[in-house]
């Protein structure tokens with residue numbers, strides 16, 4: 431299984447954003463939605479072996495988190511507006527108690543941030559996508575259960591960085607240039623695809 435965690439420093443944890451002005455009204459949730467598409471959607475389908483977590487640290491309802499599981503999610507479309515609508519409806523669903531609650535097939539919401547995600551992940555091989563870190567192509571990646579953490583357009587907030595350091599996440603890079611987070615995911619996914627194909 432492949433898992434991706436994208437931490438949105440200002441991304442709206444409430445459904446009170448406008449689909450007509452997503453970037454301007456949602457704390458740049460659009461950045462996270464492009465990450466979701468890059469990690470989970472392929473031409474004409476979903477990656478059934480992939481789970482994406484969006485950590486939403488923006489607004490009065492924060493922190494909250496979303497989990498989208500490619501194995502059971504239905505009707506995910508690649509355009510940003512459709513994904514934004516899915517997130518908006520999911521955030522509007524009532525959720526009680528600790529941890530993730532399923533609000534629609536394959537989509538779960540937690541009323542917590544990174545703490546809920548780390549608890550949900552359990553034992554795993556954590557990697558932190560970071561500019562100028564050792565190159566992914568040279569890294570001895572675990573193909574069994576890798577988890578990749580990324581920041582948003584502003585990078586990673588210090589508190590999340592400290593938690594990931596305490597978790598022992600290995601920093602990896604995808605090349606010498608700082609790219610958009612969704613492009614970094616595409617490069618990781620492509621490398622995993624190639625390695626899996628090569629190892630049969």
Ligand SMILES: C[S@@+](CC[C@H](N)C(=O)[O-])C[C@H]1O[C@@H](n2cnc3c(N)ncnc32)[C@H](O)[C@@H]1O
Pocket residue numbers: 558559560561562563579580581582583584585586602603604605606607608609610611612614
């Ligand atoms: C647009 S970048 C953040 C840029 C922000 N100005 C900063 O200084 O952190 C968004 C995220 O993509 C990932 N990323 C971007 N370029 C990368 C690279 N060359 N190697 C690894 N990760 C990268 C990192 O996780 C980063 O937090």
